[in-house]
Amino acid sequence: MMSLRKITTIGFDADDTLWQNEQFYRLTEQQFTDLLSDFAKGEHITSRLLEAEKRNLAYYGFGIKGFTLSMIETAVEITEGKVPASVIGDILAIGRELLKHPVETMPHARDVLEALRGQYYLVMITKGDLFDQERKLAQSGLGDFFDAVEIVSDKSTTTYRRIFSKTAGGPDCAAMVGNSLKSDIVPALASGAWGIFVPHELTWVYEHVEVPREAPRFREIPDLGHLLPLIQDIAR
Template sequence: MGRHLTTIGFDADDTLWQNEQFFRLTEARFAALLADHASPEAISGRLLEVERRNLQFYGYGIKGFTLSMIETALTLTGGNVPAIAIAEILAAGREMLTHPVETLPHARETLEQLNGTYRLVLITKGDLFDQERKLAQSGLGDFFTAVEIVSEKSPATYRTIFARHGDGAGHSMMVGNSLKSDIVPAIEAGSWGVHIPHALTWALEHSEPPADSSRFRQLDSLGLLYSLIMKIDG
């Protein structure tokens, strides 16, 4: 009998390597820069509002985040933000774009365990250049039969990708840290969805777990994924 699963999709940021912690550190640096104009909580709240509004224009990633910080600074200072502050925000964005990649525990060993038995597909949002850079630096690229860098993750996105690189969503699984982007739409598309929470999750990625779905699973660690797949597909 053939395997039920043939294709496994993996999110990248905060699933295979660290990401959100660098945004949080930069946000704290940004709040300190504007400390004379508002409290850290107020600054973070305003920045989140601007990011939410700008997603339709800039998409996901560090470049959009940097532009949103500049817009927030202009708003909070009434358009009087000093040029040196703008320069510091741009420098912070460049530092994020050159930060070394830190793979998460069990990422490599899990891909090694699954490689050769399943088609592994990296499915990630964000800036094309930055995601390509992180994948190259991670040393994990050779495990994937395909890499999809998309503007949004919707049920249609997963149906298209799993049809292109596998045997359809029904024979596929998506693994990631974001319920909103990785799990809920993948399950709606007909695939399995395995949620592996990260200690830090961007506010705009929060969603309720699809607990009533028979294809939803949650694991405490990526290191438990292989055993789970063997139970599902054994």
């Protein structure tokens, strides 16, 4: 029976696991610092922006709209309320461009999903703006590989327990695959699932935590091309 298998369910993060994401934020951040270059140095601007983003997560959540509002707030703070209306307009424009960036799937993403489909219950678990995540999923062409899609406001141990408890074997028979230790791996491990870390060269500083190498169910692979052999090895 499926519930007797060591792994029955595999969860996948989306941004920077299945498709590129952070690189577009970095480009937008550079455009933002350029807009405010007459008022402060780049490092100071990015530091203040990060503070605003962290502060606003409780209000706006994760995603491009919250990021855009944080840019506007930072511009107001740095210029002491003197930011030109034209700069606010430019910030809104680069925020809209970020919402239209093309979807670039990660290497091996399609191949590994195709190989796993039908063998495991596949669920995409992503946080952020609902409309934007739905857009990226549709443009990626990967939607048909998933048995379920969960777009959540945040990822916590409770989130993973809720999602995996609806599948065969519950969290004990589930694995979460992602590039963020803080959002994808640590809380999934705490829920009782396996946590499979796939590092990305660009990861938002907010997502940085210590690597849980001592956790019995923690695994790390260099890219998605190594996922299928790892799953097969765990299943032995």
